[in-house]
Amino acid sequence: MKRTLMLTGASIAALTAFAAPGAAQERVPSVEIFTTTESYDPIRYEGAFIIADAWRELGMDVSVRPLEFSTLLDRFYSEQDFDATILGWSGRVDRLDPQFFLGTLDSRQGGLGANNPGGYDNPDYDALYDAQGAEFDVEARQAIVHEMQELYVPDAPVVVLFNRDEVVAYNNTTFTNMNAMAGEALYSEWVPMEAEPLTDRATLRIGGPQEPDNINPLASTSVWGWKWMRLYYDRLVRLSPDVEPVPWAASEVTPVDDVTIDVTLREGMTFHDGEPLTAEDVVFTFNYYMESDYSYFDSYLAAIDTVEQTGDLSVRFNLREPSAPFATITLSQIPLLPQHIWEGIENPGELTPSEIPTVGSGPFVFDRYDRGEFMSITTNADHFHADEINTDAVEFVIYADAEGVFTALQTGQIDMTAWRLEPGQIPLAEENEELTVVSVPDFGYYHMTFNTRRAPFDDVAVRRALTMAMDRERMVNVLLDGRGEVGTSIIAPVNAFWHAPFIERFEFDMEAARAELEAAGYSWDDEGRLQR
Amino acid sequence: MSRRGYLIKRVLQAIFSLWIIATILFFLFRMGLPDPTAALVTEGLNAEQRAAIRAQFGLEEPLWRQYLLFLGNAVQGEFGTSFSYRAPVADIVWERLANTMILMLAAIVLAYAIGVPLGAWLSWRRGSRADTTGIFVGLMFRSAPMFWTGMIAILIFGVGLSILPTSGMRTLPYDADGWWDKILTLDFLWHAVLPVLIVALYYLGSPLLIMRNTMLEVYGEDFIEMARAKGLPERDILYKHAARNALLPVVTQLAVTIGLAAGGQVVVEVVFSWPGLGREILNAVRTSDFPLAQASFLIMAAFVITLNLLVDILYTTLDPRVSFQ
Numbered sequence: 001m002k003r004t005l006m007l008t009g010a011s012i013a014a015l016t017a018f019a020a021p022g023a024a025q026e027r028v029p030s031v032e033i034f035t036t037t038e039s040y041d042p043i044r045y046e047g048a049f050i051i052a053d054a055w056r057e058l059g060m061d062v063s064v065r066p067l068e069f070s071t072l073l074d075r076f077y078s079e080q081d082f083d084a085t086i087l088g089w090s091g092r093v094d095r096l097d098p099q100f101f102l103g104t105l106d107s108r109q110g111g112l113g114a115n116n117p118g119g120y121d122n123p124d125y126d127a128l129y130d131a132q133g134a135e136f137d138v139e140a141r142q143a144i145v146h147e148m149q150e151l152y153v154p155d156a157p158v159v160v161l162f163n164r165d166e167v168v169a170y171n172n173t174t175f176t177n178m179n180a181m182a183g184e185a186l187y188s189e190w191v192p193m194e195a196e197p198l199t200d201r202a203t204l205r206i207g208g209p210q211e212p213d214n215i216n217p218l219a220s221t222s223v224w225g226w227k228w229m230r231l232y233y234d235r236l237v238r239l240s241p242d243v244e245p246v247p248w249a250a251s252e253v254t255p256v257d258d259v260t261i262d263v264t265l266r267e268g269m270t271f272h273d274g275e276p277l278t279a280e281d282v283v284f285t286f287n288y289y290m291e292s293d294y295s296y297f298d299s300y301l302a303a304i305d306t307v308e309q310t311g312d313l314s315v316r317f318n319l320r321e322p323s324a325p326f327a328t329i330t331l332s333q334i335p336l337l338p339q340h341i342w343e344g345i346e347n348p349g350e351l352t353p354s355e356i357p358t359v360g361s362g363p364f365v366f367d368r369y370d371r372g373e374f375m376s377i378t379t380n381a382d383h384f385h386a387d388e389i390n391t392d393a394v395e396f397v398i399y400a401d402a403e404g405v406f407t408a409l410q411t412g413q414i415d416m417t418a419w420r421l422e423p424g425q426i427p428l429a430e431e432n433e434e435l436t437v438v439s440v441p442d443f444g445y446y447h448m449t450f451n452t453r454r455a456p457f458d459d460v461a462v463r464r465a466l467t468m469a470m471d472r473e474r475m476v477n478v479l480l481d482g483r484g485e486v487g488t489s490i491i492a493p494v495n496a497f498w499h500a501p502f503i504e505r506f507e508f509d510m511e512a513a514r515a516e517l518e519a520a521g522y523s524w525d526d527e528g529r530l531q532r
Numbered sequence: 533m534s535r536r537g538y539l540i541k542r543v544l545q546a547i548f549s550l551w552i553i554a555t556i557l558f559f560l561f562r563m564g565l566p567d568p569t570a571a572l573v574t575e576g577l578n579a580e581q582r583a584a585i586r587a588q589f590g591l592e593e594p595l596w597r598q599y600l601l602f603l604g605n606a607v608q609g610e611f612g613t614s615f616s617y618r619a620p621v622a623d624i625v626w627e628r629l630a631n632t633m634i635l636m637l638a639a640i641v642l643a644y645a646i647g648v649p650l651g652a653w654l655s656w657r658r659g660s661r662a663d664t665t666g667i668f669v670g671l672m673f674r675s676a677p678m679f680w681t682g683m684i685a686i687l688i689f690g691v692g693l694s695i696l697p698t699s700g701m702r703t704l705p706y707d708a709d710g711w712w713d714k715i716l717t718l719d720f721l722w723h724a725v726l727p728v729l730i731v732a733l734y735y736l737g738s739p740l741l742i743m744r745n746t747m748l749e750v751y752g753e754d755f756i757e758m759a760r761a762k763g764l765p766e767r768d769i770l771y772k773h774a775a776r777n778a779l780l781p782v783v784t785q786l787a788v789t790i791g792l793a794a795g796g797q798v799v800v801e802v803v804f805s806w807p808g809l810g811r812e813i814l815n816a817v818r819t820s821d822f823p824l825a826q827a828s829f830l831i832m833a834a835f836v837i838t839l840n841l842l843v844d845i846l847y848t849t850l851d852p853r854v855s856f857q
Binding site for chain 1: 570819
């Protein structure tokens with residue numbers, strides 16, 4: 001028995017020896033790395049070249065192709081016509097729940113236009129994805145979420161390049177108690193309420209280069225629209241600075257069973273026009289959104305089957321299937337609209353700016369929006385949270401670029417920045433005694449996704465080897481100036497509860513990368529090109 | 533050809549050019565720019581949801597129908613609804629255009645009011661130290677990128693001395709009863725000082741150098757000799773006889789400059805956060821806001837074409853040698 005084995009071993013060795021000069025082996029196909037243009041984002045652009053250089057060292061024929069951003073998105077998501085692409089996911093607060101990011105590796109989201117363009121297909125992973133989404137016990141769900149990360153990471157379908165730090169600044173002579181929040185930095189929904197004025201001026205002035213696309217709650221499809229609107233529309237639940245769901249317009253959220261959730265509203269709430277906010281408005285809002293053409297909230301609403309009014313201030317949600325993120329995501333993202341205003345509007349998506357209702361029930365009251373220039377809201381003295389609010393108004397000044405924002409911060413025209421500082425501005429802000437620089441790690445991430453349907457990325461060994469050949473440490477140090485963390489998992493370390501701590505790290509190691517390729521039967525031809 | 537026939541012919545030509553431009557713009561944006569809903573992918577919207585939005589924008593219709601609709605509307609001065617702002621494009625464009633034109637016209641008038649007489653004077657003193665300095669300064673500001681001069685100006689007058697505002701058209705927030713009410717204020721003038729100066733300095737070089745060089749050519753003409761022979765004062769020769777004849781190229785340059793001004797100086801609008809058309813065009817192209825981008829470029833084209841037409845007509849008055857042929 002043993003002898004036969006040895007014989008076989010010897011003959012295989014002999015065969016390989018004959019084939020050694022590479023006659024039977026073929027070069028691996030050339031690959032293109034898609035990335036952003038240098039002007040759109042120099043970091044992802046330069047990052048692609050760092051990766052390409054190392055891959056060439058491994059004997060790959062690699063070219064870098066910078067694409068205009070929307071074209072890049074099209075090629076990646078809509079057409080899935082790519083070898084490897086560098087892109088990113090932003091860390092919106094509702095994505096702290098693992099549901100969304102884990103979904104980007106679910107094979108059922110592998111269709112054109114969906115969120116898994118790399119086409120990673122692992123039935124075990126998919127099964128666990130369903131299991132975690134239906135698991136109401138937080139500890140048990142955590143265990144599944146960890147297991148999913150342990151499962152996908154060794155397959156390397158996607159490489160998390162890094163989690164960038166959000167660096168913002170505020171003027172410490174005008175306001176204090178400015179608490180940055182993961183993923184939101186200072187422009188969270190809490191800072192406008194919590195900020196304490198140090199001077200006679202209790203109006204918080206925010207400056208940023210971004211503005212809402214529009215402030216129609218049935219048309220806006222940008223984060224910047226919702227970051228502003230959420231200040232004057234209430235939600236049933238808000239996510240605390242520690243990202244715990246806190247009952248807000250709801251006084252209680254009670255799961256009756258896996259698919260039935262009862263919500264009781266706070267008493268005495270009113271809209272800014274004086275009308276009371278009742279269960280009717282809540283039922284109306286959810287139905288209005290579910291029936292409308294507006295698709296921005298579709299993924300949040302997908303779990304809901306029906307919404308029914310069970311009392312003056314109580315509502316019952318009937319879900320299609322158990323949904324663990326329902327309370328954290330759905331209830332915290334849907335704004336409550338006044339039925340008496342919206343019920344008469346037939347095509348809400350087509351309202352012109354002057355027709356858009358701005359009546360909410362939130363802690364702030366809409367004041368004005370001058371496109372391209374200025375927005376403001378005033379504190380709602382009748383709001384149940386009013387006693388905790390230290391500002392009397394919030395203004396948002398819109399600048400054309402980050403340079404304008406920083407000049408305004410330096411000259412005291414604004415109190416805080418809504419968007420991250422440019423790398424060159426950070427040391428200037430740090431030197432300035434009146435400014436406090438705040439840095440919060442982002443749980444959004446920059447990633448390189450392999451097209452696992454295409455050679456050579458259909459081979460897990462190649463993906464693993466190429467991941468080892470990425471010097472992500474250098475990217476963070478050189479490209480981010482050290483302001484960020486080397487990526488580990490699609491659930492970022494800062495999202496500590498859901499992040500799996502014991503997963504493969506893929507340290508930068510060219511020798512290990514070569515060994516991985518050799519073990520999988522790859523070799524190099526006379527010109528040093530990788531072949532198999 | 534009669535003056536009237538000439539005018540009709542030129543106007544028809546202008547309309548034809550506009551139609552060509554409108555057509556090119558329509559297809560250029562649809563072929564060259566990505567799907568306006570592409571960016572929504574990062575917001576987590578799937579293909580079906582994006583298709584629903586495209587349908588709302590009318591982009592699911594066949595291309596030829598979209599084109600006919602666009603042309604039909606454009607003829608009536610109707611440019612549709614902006615994809616991202618969900619507001620009528622016409623409102624946005626006219627307001628932004630007005631903001632840009634007030635900045636640009638102020639700067640151009642300033643540049644030509646100083647540049648033309650200064651150029652004439654430099655030609656008279658050609659070869660002197662004043663001449664060399666004048667040419668150097670004109671060329672320097674013409675070649676210096678405006679984002680750089682603008683940022684230096686902001687640093688000195690805004691951050692360092694804190695005597696001039698560095699962004700926007702007015703102190704925010706402000707209430708204005710219409711556009712004129714917005715700009716007929718001291719506050720507006722105050723905000724306009726830096727951006728107008730920066731643009732004016734940039735434009736100064738053209739009238740200065742063109743005037744100077746044309747004047748030098750004119751000095752060689754017989755009628756100047758004649759004027760001298762008559763014993764007219766140098767001053768009169770310079771400003772009354774030579775300068776008037778040297779104006780022609782300057783007028784052409786002025787018309788072209790004003791025509792192109794509609795597009796604004798994007799860089800200045802960005803550096804000074806001026807809510808002008810240039811910034812809007814940049815955003816429209818960036819977000820594939822087809823209706824907004826089409827309307828902006830079409831209006832710019834209409835401006836250039838109209839001004840060229842006006843210049844041609846003006847020429848016949850300024851220079852009798854130009855006939856209607």
